[in-house]
Amino acid sequence: MRTAYSVETVRAAEQALMARLPEGALMQRAAAGLAAACADLLRRAGRVYGSRVVLLVGTGDNGGDALYAGARLARRGAGVVAVRAVPGRAHEGGSAALLAAGGRVVDGGESTTHQDWAGRIDLVVDAITGIGGRGGLRPDAAGLVGRYTAHGAPVVAVDLPSGVEADTGEVPGEAVRADATVTFGAYKPALLVDPAAERAGALRLVDIGLGAELPGVPDLEALQYADVAALLPVPAAESDKYRRGVVGIAAGSARYPGAAVLAVSGALRGGAGAVRYAGPGGAAVIARHPETLVHAGRPARAGRVQAWVVGPGLGDGTDAVAAVSDILATDVPVLVDADGLRLLDAEVVRARTAPTVLTPHAGEAAALLGARREEVEAGRLAAVRELAARFGATVLLKGSTTLIATDTPHTPVRVNPTGTGWLATAGSGDVLSGLTGSLLAAGLAPLDAASAGAYLHGLAARRAADGSPLAALDVADAIPAAWRDVRA
Numbered sequence: 001m002r003t004a005y006s007v008e009t010v011r012a013a014e015q016a017l018m019a020r021l022p023e024g025a026l027m028q029r030a031a032a033g034l035a036a037a038c039a040d041l042l043r044r045a046g047r048v049y050g051s052r053v054v055l056l057v058g059t060g061d062n063g064g065d066a067l068y069a070g071a072r073l074a075r076r077g078a079g080v081v082a083v084r085a086v087p088g089r090a091h092e093g094g095s096a097a098l099l100a101a102g103g104r105v106v107d108g109g110e111s112t113t114h115q116d117w118a119g120r121i122d123l124v125v126d127a128i129t130g131i132g133g134r135g136g137l138r139p140d141a142a143g144l145v146g147r148y149t150a151h152g153a154p155v156v157a158v159d160l161p162s163g164v165e166a167d168t169g170e171v172p173g174e175a176v177r178a179d180a181t182v183t184f185g186a187y188k189p190a191l192l193v194d195p196a197a198e199r200a201g202a203l204r205l206v207d208i209g210l211g212a213e214l215p216g217v218p219d220l221e222a223l224q225y226a227d228v229a230a231l232l233p234v235p236a237a238e239s240d241k242y243r244r245g246v247v248g249i250a251a252g253s254a255r256y257p258g259a260a261v262l263a264v265s266g267a268l269r270g271g272a273g274a275v276r277y278a279g280p281g282g283a284a285v286i287a288r289h290p291e292t293l294v295h296a297g298r299p300a301r302a303g304r305v306q307a308w309v310v311g312p313g314l315g316d317g318t319d320a321v322a323a324v325s326d327i328l329a330t331d332v333p334v335l336v337d338a339d340g341l342r343l344l345d346a347e348v349v350r351a352r353t354a355p356t357v358l359t360p361h362a363g364e365a366a367a368l369l370g371a372r373r374e375e376v377e378a379g380r381l382a383a384v385r386e387l388a389a390r391f392g393a394t395v396l397l398k399g400s401t402t403l404i405a406t407d408t409p410h411t412p413v414r415v416n417p418t419g420t421g422w423l424a425t426a427g428s429g430d431v432l433s434g435l436t437g438s439l440l441a442a443g444l445a446p447l448d449a450a451s452a453g454a455y456l457h458g459l460a461a462r463r464a465a466d467g468s469p470l471a472a473l474d475v476a477d478a479i480p481a482a483w484r485d486v487r488a
């Protein structure tokens with residue numbers, strides 16, 4: 001499990017650890033890890049000796065980390081120039097160390113030899129702000145970043161790309177775009193949540209001994225292969241199709257019969273023992289998936305299921321309204337997606353005795369919150385938490401970073417690490433809801449079903465796309481391969 005902690009938690013842990021260590025020890029650990037990461041990058045393109053490194057340093061400890069790391073690189077023969085974002089102000093001990101190692105310290109506006117390096121810089125280290133940064137880069141700092149990154153040298157961010165909001169992943173103004181980020185002690189939420197995360201590049205976590213001081217429950221967590229493998233249902237010797245779980249799908253309409261086929265295609269690969277379809281798309285479903293149990297009438301009369309999926313392609317006619325109300329009235333877990341979300345009443349969802357999972361994209365989430373789509377995209381973490389609280393539900397917010405939150409206090413928000421831009425294709429959400437519903441029917445808890453579903457779906461999409469456009473059914477067809485990857 002990859003975990004991330006808020007700034008407040010990281011600072012508290014650092015305080016506790018620092019109290020037991022000699023002055024400056026933590027910064028030295030951070031600097032050693034940063035220097036090693038920079039040296040790796042320099043070696044990949046050539047060698048450390050004789051390379052040219054520019055450190056963009058702010059006034060705080062983030063700059064201090066870079067200055068001490070720069071001193072280490074200078075001692076290995078790199079040419080290192082620290083450029084101060086604020087004239088005359090940078091971490092004193094770090095500046096002295098760099099100077100003593102043969103590096104230089106200059107102000108942003110100064111005309112010095114390092115400017116002749118333009119186009120010949122091997123590495124830019126961004127250390128303007130770390131967890132102490134607020135409100136996007138200030139204009140002079142942004143100007144400095146623009147000047148030194150214009151020639152395309154690789155950029156390594158220290159702790160965080162400067163200008164992003166550490167706790168939320170928001171990017172309120174100008175921010176650094178890094179090729180790699182070397183972070184200390186723990187991941188911060190911004191490193192896992194877009195739009196900040198896509199500015200961080202490859203992540204490297206440096207152990208500074210903070211682990212024992214961090215609380216057991218993080219703010220965010222991202223499942224990895226082994227975590228997903230442990231969640232996936234495996235049929236026991238005595239299992240039969242009913243014991244493995246039956247998932248009901250209420251999707252599709254005369255206008256959108258394809259949504260029924262897509263949701264069923266996801267559900268068939270999700271571990272439930274049988275898929276029951278209720279709605280007007282039965283003929284299309286059977287034509288593609290003859291193993292489905294179809295029912296043409298209202299879901300209430302479709303027979304017993306262990307979980308329902310309602311919404312994809314349902315439209316907003318009287319049948320759609322009836323399907324949503326029938327299904328929300330049941331005492332089994334329900335996943336509501338797409339058109340179903342437009343017919344939701346928060347009070348009805350809150351009053352349910354069994355769990356409810358909502359799977360909106362940013363536009364649907366915005367409609368549920370009464371906000372603008374851009375607001376949801378800019379503040380994904382706040383949006384998913386707010387929706388979970390308002391509806392008393394588990395909410396999977398789809399998008400460039402898919403997030404899953406529950407309304408249970410002190411439960412980390414899950415970040416899905418898989419996926420591909422090619423997944424932004426019509427019908428792929430229908431496959432995800434079928435798949436996740438199937439995992440619910442197989443007995444996974446809502447948070448686990450949603451996060452394992454998103455993980456498999458993203459992995460299947462990567463396999464199916466392999467660098468080319470894909471269709472939603474391709475994603476469904478690749479789910480078994482993704483499942484095998486995870487369990488391998």
Ligand SMILES: NC(=O)C1=CN([C@@H]2O[C@H](COP(=O)(O)OP(=O)(O)OC[C@H]3O[C@@H](n4cnc5c(N)ncnc54)[C@H](O)[C@@H]3O)[C@@H](O)[C@H]2O)[C@@H](O)CC1
Nearest residue numbers: 014026027059060061062129130131132133134136138159
């Ligand atoms: N606290 C600790 O124990 C450790 C901290 N470390 C480093 O220290 C960093 C935190 O240091 P600080 O608390 O000094 O804070 P930072 O160095 O992250 O930033 C604070 C400084 O940046 C300026 N600033 C804030 N917002 C700005 C903006 N938008 N544009 C330009 N300048 C801005 C502030 O005026 C302040 O002087 C961490 O991110 C990490 O890199 C590491 O050395 C490991 C140990």
Ligand SMILES: [K+]
Nearest residue numbers: 129158160162
């Ligand atoms: K930084």
